Amino acid sequence: MRGWRGRYPVAATVLAWTVTGLAAVLVLFALLMPGKADQFHPAQFLRVPVEAVFGAALVLVLPRRPRIAVSAVAGLALGVLTVLNLLDVGFNEYLGRGFNVVLDWALFSDAQAYLQDTFGGSGALGIAILAVVLVIAVLALVTLSAVRLGNLVARNSEVATRATLVAAIVWVTCAALGVQVTGVPIASEHVALAVQDRAHRVRDTIRDEAEFRKIAKKDTFANTPPDQLLTDLRGKDMMITFIESYGRSAIEDPVMAPGVDATLTAENKKLTGAGFAAKSGWLTSATYGGSSWLGHSTFLSGLWINNQQRYRTVTAGDHLTLPGAFEKTGDWDTVGVMPGVQKAWPEQKFYGIDKLYDSRDLGYRGPKFSWSTMPDQYALTAFERLVHGKKHDKPLMSTIILTSSHQPWAPIPRTVPQDQVGDGSVYDAIEKAGKRPGDIITDARKSKEEYGKSIQYSVTSLIDYLVRYGNKNTVLIFLGDHQPIARVSGDHASRDVPVSIVAKDPKVLDRIADWGWTDGLQPEHNAPVWKMSAFRDRFLTAYGSTPHS
Incomplete structure (x- = not known):
């Protein structure tokens, strides 16, 4: 690779910046991705995610090895969230609700049976393989993208520090003033809210099980004589x-x-x-x-x-x-x-x-x-x-x-x-x-x-x-x-x-x-x-x- 870069420096530079740009787009998409198909419009992605501001500030102060580890973990977590958001999109499209991480795994066997009946065995197998490849690709690419961006920030710490500071000021200002574009707030805390929402769903699901057991024991006609x-x-x-x-x-x-x-x-x-x-x-x-x-x-x-x-x-x-x-x-x-x-x-x-x-x-x-x-x-x-x-x-x-x-x-x-x-x-x-x-x-x-x-x-x-x-x-x-x-x-x-x-x-x-x-x-x-x-x-x-x- 080094030899190739030496022979074709312009092409190598263009390729490097292209990959970096795609990594930035992918991470930004993952940070702002909604869970419903009808929310995919430009204004949704023209926002300043507070998680990116905090992430940049963190990698700026970390030594090399901790920085890479933190970037990889953050990227993997963001990849998992992206997969869950994709599931939300599908579940909202078909079932009118988001994906429940506690209960809905059992539905995949029914989905596989439905695909087999609809597209045949080969078609269902192909779709299943494609879905697995997509999940692996999302997890890998988002993780690699986060690491690449973390390294870029560390190599250009002076510029990155100024950019992070500007982004933080913009976010705070927009949040304080409630600035919006077509009804969508510029200051985004989408990931934090999404994680919080999923945590609430898990808690509510666990709590619901205990409450429903009590409800199910009550029956107006349980002891009615035949x-x-x-x-x-x-x-x-x-x-x-x-x-x-x-x-x-x-x-x-x-x-x-x-x-x-x-x-x-x-x-x-x-x-x-x-x-x-x-x-x-x-x-x-x-x-x-x-x-x-x-x-x-x-x-x-x-x-x-x-x-x-x-x-x-x-x-x-x-x-x-x-x-x-x-x-x-x-x-x-x-x-x-x-x-x-x-x-x-x-x-x-x-x-x-x-x-x-x-x-x-x-x-x-x-x-x-x-x-x-x-x-x-x-x-x-x-x-x-x-x-x-x-x-x-x-x-x-x-x-x-x-x-x-x-x-x-x-x-x-x-x-x-x-x-x-x-x-x-x-x-x-x-x-x-x-x-x-x-x-x-x-x-x-x-x-x-x-x-x-x-x-x-x-x-x-x-x-x-x-x-x-x-x-x-x-x-x-x-x-x-x-x-x-x-x-x-x-x-x-x-x-x-x-x-x-x-x-x-x-x-x-x-x-x-x-x-x-x-x-x-x-x-x-x-x-x-x-x-x-x-x-x-x-x-x-x-x-x-x-x-x-």
């Missing part, structure tokens, strides 16, 4: 059905709403023609953009379960769930139909589900539709063939999770004549003719359009099933588990999802007449909004259950 539970629904065949990612945005967003609203209107006419009626409202989900099981468990348990830690806590206990309440009476057989479950599911016992039909039990021989193991129409047809259509001594309490509206919304199934569903082979041609995930996953407009179509398909499949196979004793509760990802629902969308109760027996809906819900399948904009965790107790109370906490 003969005092759900007395006004005896003899009814109950269905609780979750539609994946069916959120408020599907009904109110200008891109998705026209198609979804038209579908809800048409399906409501089908119901009315078949003698059914419906009432609908809004529930605020405990999750957003994903982690559907948090929404399921919140709705069914009556507890606010907004993270994996709470989920593990509640499912390890014996808190009464809606299916469990029906099971406890002894007057219903409880069944679960869950095509998204592809391995052992120990939560079955917690939920009070006597018999579970997962993706391996439904007899499907057709193609997967990206993440979704089978079309909703097939899952409901299998439910009729294996459970509902068979003779049973007791009414059924069925919990069904429909998955065709799961992202990335490509390819989407389409409805086929009922007598052609068979073992699902009919869907081969439909899957092959559908759009590929890569065609829409990076395009927000296309994602919105295809998401809306998937909701239309899921709602249509469910109402078609109810009209065809429902009877005077059928009661259906269906709802979304959460809003779709922020790229589809919007950066500041609510967490509300629609919920509907459908029945032929007018007495069923008379019991909730005081809820203020909208008639039909489409809740009005100003219909009541409850936390999803409030539904269980309201429902149990409305249908004759006596509290015994």
Whole structure:
């Protein structure tokens, strides 16, 4: 290298300053990087970071070896913070919240499974390798950049001292006067605030675990005798059905709403023609953009379960769930139909589900539709063939999770004549003719359009099933588990999802007449909004259950 520098001094100087400039840009980017995609604009990076001022002052007074060690440690820490900020960007984009360093590591296995279903095994492996390389590169480059800049400051101590002093004066002045550019303060303490915020998140997470354990032990209906539970629904065949990612945005967003609203209107006419009626409202989900099981468990348990830690806590206990309440009476057989479950599911016992039909039990021989193991129409047809259509001594309490509206919304199934569903082979041609995930996953407009179509398909499949196979004793509760990802629902969308109760027996809906819900399948904009965790107790109370906490 020294020989090369001697032969090409100009090129060596240009290269050295270029590398130094890139190192400075990288460190400055790491110091100012936000955790949300919509915050990436020029003003965010035209700031004076106080951490850089303190860092420069420190390396100016340190001997060579301590200086290099401090620079390396600081660079590595800044690299780790950059990786966490990148995770924040991704989590905010998809789940509407930042990355939780205590709880969210478990979600990476689910992310890997999602990528494999969406892009295939090779594509998922490639993305995983790229992610690992990116993390290593960020850690190495930020660390090396910090060391290089530290050495530069030490070699040019006189100039660096003046520059540091000027930067400190500018920072103090701007901080005191509140100087801003397009609403962004010039004086930045971004890293200090980010570290403080993460420390608070860790502390709050640990504290929340202890508090939630106490909350989960309290249950208004824990000791209600079986003969005092759900007395006004005896003899009814109950269905609780979750539609994946069916959120408020599907009904109110200008891109998705026209198609979804038209579908809800048409399906409501089908119901009315078949003698059914419906009432609908809004529930605020405990999750957003994903982690559907948090929404399921919140709705069914009556507890606010907004993270994996709470989920593990509640499912390890014996808190009464809606299916469990029906099971406890002894007057219903409880069944679960869950095509998204592809391995052992120990939560079955917690939920009070006597018999579970997962993706391996439904007899499907057709193609997967990206993440979704089978079309909703097939899952409901299998439910009729294996459970509902068979003779049973007791009414059924069925919990069904429909998955065709799961992202990335490509390819989407389409409805086929009922007598052609068979073992699902009919869907081969439909899957092959559908759009590929890569065609829409990076395009927000296309994602919105295809998401809306998937909701239309899921709602249509469910109402078609109810009209065809429902009877005077059928009661259906269906709802979304959460809003779709922020790229589809919007950066500041609510967490509300629609919920509907459908029945032929007018007495069923008379019991909730005081809820203020909208008639039909489409809740009005100003219909009541409850936390999803409030539904269980309201429902149990409305249908004759006596509290015994």
